[in-house]
Amino acid sequence: MLRLSNVSAGYGAVTALRKVDISLEAGEVVALIGSNGAGKSTALRTISGLIRPTAGTIEFQGEVITNLSPEQIVARGIVHVPEGRRVFPRLSVQQNLTVGAFSPRAHGKEKATRERVFELFPRLYERRRQLAGSLSGGEQQMLAFGRAMMAQPVLLMLDEPSLGLAPIVVEEIANAIDYFRESGVTILLVEQNAELALSLATRGYVIETGSIVLSDSSDRLLENPKVWASYLGEQEWEFADGDPAQAANT
Amino acid sequence: MTIDQLVQTTLGGLAIGCIYSLIALGISMIIRATDILHFAQGEMLMIGSMAGLSSFWLQGMPFWLVLLAGVLGGGLVSMLVEVVVYRTLRLRRVSAINIMIATLGVSIVLQNVARLVWGSEPLRYPTLFASGGVKFAGFTVSPQLIWIVLLSGLIMGVLILFFRFTRLGIAMQAAAQDPDVAQLMGISVDRTTTYTFAISGMMAGAAGVLLGSLFFASFNMGFLTGIKAFVAATLGGLGSIAGAMIGGLIFGLIETFSGTLISTAYKDAVGMVVLIAILLFMPTGLLTRGGREV
Numbered sequence: 001m002l003r004l005s006n007v008s009a010g011y012g013a014v015t016a017l018r019k020v021d022i023s024l025e026a027g028e029v030v031a032l033i034g035s036n037g038a039g040k041s042t043a044l045r046t047i048s049g050l051i052r053p054t055a056g057t058i059e060f061q062g063e064v065i066t067n068l069s070p071e072q073i074v075a076r077g078i079v080h081v082p083e084g085r086r087v088f089p090r091l092s093v094q095q096n097l098t099v100g101a102f103s104p105r106a107h108g109k110e111k112a113t114r115e116r117v118f119e120l121f122p123r124l125y126e127r128r129r130q131l132a133g134s135l136s137g138g139e140q141q142m143l144a145f146g147r148a149m150m151a152q153p154v155l156l157m158l159d160e161p162s163l164g165l166a167p168i169v170v171e172e173i174a175n176a177i178d179y180f181r182e183s184g185v186t187i188l189l190v191e192q193n194a195e196l197a198l199s200l201a202t203r204g205y206v207i208e209t210g211s212i213v214l215s216d217s218s219d220r221l222l223e224n225p226k227v228w229a230s231y232l233g234e235q236e237w238e239f240a241d242g243d244p245a246q247a248a249n250t
Numbered sequence: 251m252t253i254d255q256l257v258q259t260t261l262g263g264l265a266i267g268c269i270y271s272l273i274a275l276g277i278s279m280i281i282r283a284t285d286i287l288h289f290a291q292g293e294m295l296m297i298g299s300m301a302g303l304s305s306f307w308l309q310g311m312p313f314w315l316v317l318l319a320g321v322l323g324g325g326l327v328s329m330l331v332e333v334v335v336y337r338t339l340r341l342r343r344v345s346a347i348n349i350m351i352a353t354l355g356v357s358i359v360l361q362n363v364a365r366l367v368w369g370s371e372p373l374r375y376p377t378l379f380a381s382g383g384v385k386f387a388g389f390t391v392s393p394q395l396i397w398i399v400l401l402s403g404l405i406m407g408v409l410i411l412f413f414r415f416t417r418l419g420i421a422m423q424a425a426a427q428d429p430d431v432a433q434l435m436g437i438s439v440d441r442t443t444t445y446t447f448a449i450s451g452m453m454a455g456a457a458g459v460l461l462g463s464l465f466f467a468s469f470n471m472g473f474l475t476g477i478k479a480f481v482a483a484t485l486g487g488l489g490s491i492a493g494a495m496i497g498g499l500i501f502g503l504i505e506t507f508s509g510t511l512i513s514t515a516y517k518d519a520v521g522m523v524v525l526i527a528i529l530l531f532m533p534t535g536l537l538t539r540g541g542r543e544v
């Protein structure tokens with residue numbers, strides 16, 4: 001349903017994506033992992049139209065969307081939850097949800113979806129009149145999810161949803177991602193936390209300095225020594241001198 | 251100062267303060283949305299004033315239509331400069347400082363165009379309000395001042411409701427707070443910026459008709475008024491909507507009282523002293539805003 005072919009993109013003279021090929025089938029959950037600065041966020045920004053690719057094509061549901069504006073891309077159901085949550089701090093929780101439903105495709109279902117968001121995240125209902133900037137990090141992430149739900153996504157792109165959050169909140173994020181999956185939304189999940197991403201996704205891509213270097217099923221990526229060395233390895237110190245494979249089981 | 255003088259001066263100060271508030275609001279909205287200090291905001295007031303006056307000359311329109319003409323005139327010209335000049339500069343990645351200099355240029359061009367069209371003499375505004383005094387709590391007050399306060403209050407009230415409750419108003423705030431993410435929600439930031447200029451121009455246009463009805467209309471009436479509104483916006487905390495309203499009222503009162511107590515000859519200077527004092531002692535104004543926010 002989404003296919004990037006040979007996509008390159010960057011910022012002025014800096015090239016941040018080099019000839020990237022990524023494809024997703026409808027209903028899949030796919031992870032994109034890589035270390036800081038590898039180009040993960042750039043990939044999502046290119047898909048959602050915030051930056052124009054310098055080469056290659058992006059197709060969504062059989063239509064070329066390479067040069068559409070972000071507005072037109074949202075209107076097709078591609079919803080991007082940016083890194084760092086980025087809720088609108090001086091709008092109330094409720095107003096943030098209203099902004100989520102700004103695209104005309106979401107207007108009709110606005111009320112029903114808002115109720116569903118509040119069912120799923122009762123904390124947001126309690127705080128619906130509070131300014132989003134006054135919420136905790138975890139609550140802001142819930143709001144970012146809720147705002148994305150309001151947009152009626154067909155393809156949901158999540159940029160490091162677990163970043164800087166407590167483990168207990170990370171669990172709630174996993175639940176929210178499950179919720180989207182069960183309602184048939186295709187998900188592209190970007191994470192530095194490779195273990196979390198691969199436990200949620202069925203497949204994954206590994207990106208390094210702007211290029212896709214590996215693509216495989218989650219199980220095989222989790223066992224791949226190279227992936228261990230680069231992306232799961234940084235957690236090794238937490239397990240002292242433990243065997244990486246053993247650490248994966250804990 | 252007698253009690254009667256006190257009441258009259260307060261009412262006069264509030265009326266002129268409301269006019270400053272209307273312009274200061276536009277300045278604050280624009281700075282929130284674009285980080286640009288719009289020096290041509292006073293000219294939108296002048297255009298509104300002239301548009302209202304012209305509609306009166308043409309058709310002898312009733313007051314509310316004159317006001318509507320002023321609102322449309324100010325709104326249209328403001329929107330036009332944004333689309334033709336400022337947006338083009340933004341697309342070319344011209345720095346905010348240089349765009350601000352361009353807004354000064356727009357201010358001068360508009361003054362000269364107005365001088366060509368409406369001449370350089372101050373133009374008498376028709377009496378738009380019943381001129382006899384009305385009794386209010388035992389004082390005889392000018393209905394004109396009362397009308398100005400009520401109408402300005404109404405306009406600002408509608409603006410607050412628009413920002414708080416309508417989909418577009420909320421989206422405009424979102425675009426001002428985080429333009430990139432607003433785009434991800436399907437908001438066209440170019441479009442919300444244009445609406446911001448349109449609404450700011452409409453409010454300045456309304457202020458122009460109200461100010462004209464107090465004094466007169468002239469091609470350069472917007473210049474000093476615009477600067478005073480900028481002082482009002484700074485007083486309230488640049489970029490804060492509530493601050494612009496309060497700043498306008500306080501500045502109107504300070505100016506009017508200093509005119510009565512000291513001398514009208516120095517009332518403009520008093521305003522500038524206020525500006526320098528704020529910048530020295532209260533650089534963030536009464537109400538502050540954090541970054542590109544409400």
Ligand SMILES: Nc1ncnc2c1ncn2[C@@H]1O[C@H](COP(=O)(O)OP(=O)(O)O)[C@@H](O)[C@H]1O
Pocket residue numbers: 011014015016034035036037038039040041042043
């Ligand atoms: N706004 C920007 N301007 C210039 N370079 C940028 C910008 N954003 C990111 N980059 C560069 O692009 C590369 C990829 O960044 P990014 O996509 O944010 O990585 P990731 O999300 O994987 O951490 C990095 O080298 C980064 O320095």
Ligand SMILES: [Mg+2]
Pocket residue numbers: 037040041042083159
């Ligand atoms: Mg990133």
